[in-house]
Amino acid sequence: MELPFSQAEKDMLARAVEFARSEVAPNAQKWEDERRQPLETLQAASLAGLAGLEVPEHLGGFGGRFRLKARIAEEIARDCYAFSFSLINHMGLAGKIARDAPEEIAKKYLPEMLAGEAIGCTALTEPAAGSDFAAITTHAKKVDGGWIINGEKAWITNAAHADLMFLYAQTDPASGWRGVAGFLIDAREDGVSRVPPFEIMGGHAIGTGGFVLTDHFVPDIRMMSAPGDGFKAAMAGVNAARTYVATMCCGMTEAAIDLAVSYASERAAFGGHIADLQGLRWRLADAQTEVEAARLLAYRAVLAVENGTEAEIPAAHAKKYAARMADEQLSRCMQMMGAAGLKRAYPLGRQIACARIANYVDGTTEIQNERIARALFNKKK
Numbered sequence: 116m117e118l119p120f121s122q123a124e125k126d127m128l129a130r131a132v133e134f135a136r137s138e139v140a141p142n143a144q145k146w147e148d149e150r151r152q153p154l155e156t157l158q159a160a161s162l163a164g165l166a167g168l169e170v171p172e173h174l175g176g177f178g179g180r181f182r183l184k185a186r187i188a189e190e191i192a193r194d195c196y197a198f199s200f201s202l203i204n205h206m207g208l209a210g211k212i213a214r215d216a217p218e219e220i221a222k223k224y225l226p227e228m229l230a231g232e233a234i235g236c237t238a239l240t241e242p243a244a245g246s247d248f249a250a251i252t253t254h255a256k257k258v259d260g261g262w263i264i265n266g267e268k269a270w271i272t273n274a275a276h277a278d279l280m281f282l283y284a285q286t287d288p289a290s291g292w293r294g295v296a297g298f299l300i301d302a303r304e305d306g307v308s309r310v311p312p313f314e315i316m317g318g319h320a321i322g323t324g325g326f327v328l329t330d331h332f333v334p335d336i337r338m339m340s341a342p343g344d345g346f347k348a349a350m351a352g353v354n355a356a357r358t359y360v361a362t363m364c365c366g367m368t369e370a371a372i373d374l375a376v377s378y379a380s381e382r383a384a385f386g387g388h389i390a391d392l393q394g395l396r397w398r399l400a401d402a403q404t405e406v407e408a409a410r411l412l413a414y415r416a417v418l419a420v421e422n423g424t425e426a427e428i429p430a431a432h433a434k435k436y437a438a439r440m441a442d443e444q445l446s447r448c449m450q451m452m453g454a455a456g457l458k459r460a461y462p463l464g465r466q467i468a469c470a471r472i473a474n475y476v477d478g479t480t481e482i483q484n485e486r487i488a489r490a491l492f493n494k495k496k
């Protein structure tokens with residue numbers, strides 16, 4: 116299944132693919148070795164027009180549809196899932212500011228985001244609240260002209276370099292999810308400090324870390340989701356995020372299959388090539404079937420998100436299936452390459468770490484099952 120695109124979208128997709136092959140593929144392992152997020156490449160991607168993908172033309176962006184974001188994420192993830200996720204998060208905040216922020220805020224922040232001079236992130240998770248998002252304790256207290264925010268955010272993609280953050284905070288702990296609001300935070304202002312990036316098993320280009328907010332003042336104009344709307348906005352946004360995580364899993368798994376096919380075609384054994392062995396050929400054929408199935412689920416979710424139809428369940432199915440699929444099939448591709456698959460020269464170890472990451476971000480695989488089960492049992496009532 117191919118998603119149809121306009122000529123301008125096809126051109127943009129081709130530019131993104133060219134960027135991935137020339138700037139991401141040759142450097143991804145070096146970033147991993149250095150355990151760092153490549154700010155310079157995020158900036159280059161922004162200058163190549165990718166940060167403004169969802170920003171309308173009159174605000175300096177491209178004004179692309181969601182399907183284009185999902186396909187670009189898929190293509191860049193072929194070379195480096197971690198970088199693709201990082202860029203997509205930056206792009207996502209720019210799009211959100213363009214859609215939801217007052218004009219004066221959009222005009223202030225969008226130019227620096229589109230130039231890659233300010234990187235964006237979204238901060239829900241806290242050291243003590245992950246899946247149970249309504250339990251966040253970062254607190255926003257109303258004061259004259261704005262809000263005072265105190266709390267800590269953890270596991271935030273792009274925290275290594277981000278200057279702008281869409282932060283969710285509790286305005287009234289007694290109200291539970293109804294008290295959660297969304298604020299645009301400028302981390303260059305007083306009262307925001309950065310937690311050093313987390314060292315993880317792999318995928319350091321994602322730049323995951325945290326922030327501590329201490330008596331940080333944010334003006335009223337930068338409350339972008341009022342109490343109650345914040346939780347609903349997060350839940351709506353997460354369907355889109357789950358969907359592009361699914362396309363990214365398809366991209367990185369298909370790239371691993373392509374690698375295993377070319378390796379097997381060259382690797383000699385028992386008087387032929389290992390590609391001649393039917394058992395190996397069939398395992399790769401099965402892996403490709405898994406990618407095709409995951410992609411159908413993912414593209415169905417892309418269309419639901421884009422058309423504004425019910426997307427929660429399509430996105431949950433897509434993310435659950437694709438993240439599990441990537442986890443299993445990347446290891447199989449490595450197995451089919453024998454010991455060589457372990458080598459640093461091949462991307463499999465790095466991407467396997469990212470397949471693990473895909474099973475956590477934007478709601479774990481178990482949380483997708485919770486959503487699906489809830490819908491199943493509600494239907495039976």
Ligand SMILES: Cc1cc2nc3c(=O)[nH]c(=O)nc-3n(C[C@H](O)[C@H](O)[C@H](O)COP(=O)(O)OP(=O)(O)OC[C@H]3O[C@@H](n4cnc5c(N)ncnc54)[C@H](O)[C@@H]3O)c2cc1C
Binds near residue numbers: 204245247323
């Ligand atoms: C690399 C990376 C990047 C990230 N980027 C961001 C980001 O940009 N912004 C952000 O806000 N967050 C981000 N996250 C955080 C991510 O969203 C959380 O890790 C995720 O929501 C799960 O929370 P947790 O890790 O605290 O696990 P927990 O919530 O502590 O869960 C632990 C285990 O319990 C299971 N579990 C929990 N509740 C249930 C349930 N009801 N039923 C069944 N099982 C359950 C989980 O599935 C998991 O296996 C990132 C995480 C990673 C690893």
